[in-house]
Amino acid sequence: MKLPSFPFFPFPVLVSLSLPLLAACTRTDPKASPSTPPPSPATASAPSPAPTAPAAPTSYPIRGEIVGFDLPRQVLVIHHEEIPGYMPAMTMEFTAPGIDLTKLREGQRLAARMGAPLDGVFPLTEFRLLDPAQDQAVAAAALALRQDTFTRGKNVYREVGEPAPSFTLYNQDGKAVSFATFRGQRVVLNFIFTRCPVATMCPASTAKMMALQAAAKKAGVKNLELVSISFDSAYDTPPVLKQYATERGIDTTNFSFLTGPENAIRDLLAQFGVIAQPGENVFKHTLSTLLIGPDGKILHRVDGSTWTPDDFLPRL
Numbered sequence: 001m002k003l004p005s006f007p008f009f010p011f012p013v014l015v016s017l018s019l020p021l022l023a024a025c026t027r028t029d030p031k032a033s034p035s036t037p038p039p040s041p042a043t044a045s046a047p048s049p050a051p052t053a054p055a056a057p058t059s060y061p062i063r064g065e066i067v068g069f070d071l072p073r074q075v076l077v078i079h080h081e082e083i084p085g086y087m088p089a090m091t092m093e094f095t096a097p098g099i100d101l102t103k104l105r106e107g108q109r110l111a112a113r114m115g116a117p118l119d120g121v122f123p124l125t126e127f128r129l130l131d132p133a134q135d136q137a138v139a140a141a142a143l144a145l146r147q148d149t150f151t152r153g154k155n156v157y158r159e160v161g162e163p164a165p166s167f168t169l170y171n172q173d174g175k176a177v178s179f180a181t182f183r184g185q186r187v188v189l190n191f192i193f194t195r196c197p198v199a200t201m202c203p204a205s206t207a208k209m210m211a212l213q214a215a216a217k218k219a220g221v222k223n224l225e226l227v228s229i230s231f232d233s234a235y236d237t238p239p240v241l242k243q244y245a246t247e248r249g250i251d252t253t254n255f256s257f258l259t260g261p262e263n264a265i266r267d268l269l270a271q272f273g274v275i276a277q278p279g280e281n282v283f284k285h286t287l288s289t290l291l292i293g294p295d296g297k298i299l300h301r302v303d304g305s306t307w308t309p310d311d312f313l314p315r316l
């Protein structure tokens with residue numbers, strides 16, 4: 001799916017809003033290391049010279065509620081939530097190519113990706129209706145995590161031996177997944193983002209997770225779950241994660257890709273001791289791979305990008 005780039009705004013106010021974003025997204029510098037070190041883990045080994053991929057933002061994820069239809073024009077009217085860094089909450093007209101509008105109704109909540117407008121109407125892709133109960137579970141877990149992070153203060157980082165934090169996030173199928181459902185399993189968990197341009201970082205991590213999954217299966221290991229949480233929640237929506245998994249031929253029966261509210265992801269990064277700073281177009285980040293035991297306690301962690309499946313296989 002290719003969306004037109006964004007400088008074609010009909011509204012002067014939107015143009016001025018979008019300028020800082022465009023300026024901020026024209027350069028990548030993944031070589032620079034984060035300025036704040038993690039509480040204790042080592043920084044991932046410095047990536048080798050990375051491809052520079054200047055790109056203007058072409059789309060934004062939105063969430064909102066259907067408030068009306070203009071069926072002759074194939075338009076749906078949505079009151080969307082704030083689009084951070086781009087526009088406040090407001091009611092606008094959208095098209096949703098490929099979606100049968102007669103099957104939708106007012107009051108339904110949805111998530112989608114908004115492209116550049118045509119004649120003032122914004123096209124939506126990655127359209128999915130939100131289940132209010134699941135959405136509430138994700139929001140409640142994010143709030144609890146916020147409070148937990150606040151309460152822990154400067155002891156926010158969880159050492160090996162401590163219980164892993166609780167969370168509820170969306171998986172690649174848009175289904176809310178609670179960490180509690182992994183009880184009784186061994187969980188190998190890391191953080192990635194799908195747009196990572198540095199071959200030795202996230203792409204290599206995912207390849208090693210796949211290798212670990214395959215090796216564990218071959219060794220007859222049961223009760224293993226692999227979990228990759230995206231720290232690029234604005235871009236890595238469930239459909240994007242699904243595509244990431246599909247493109248790589250990943251068996252998602254015990255390998256989930258999770259995403260969710262930005263503040264929940266930030267809290268998890270802090271609690272797991274991983275740094276991911278939104279940079280210019282990409283994230284500057286560290287890598288850590290953790291093993292969590294059947295009782296929910298952190299059993300082992302390997303910091304950096306040089307881990308191998310053998311660091312974990314004997315512990316499963």
Ligand SMILES: [Cu+2]
Nearest residue numbers: 193196201202
């Ligand atoms: Cu990366």
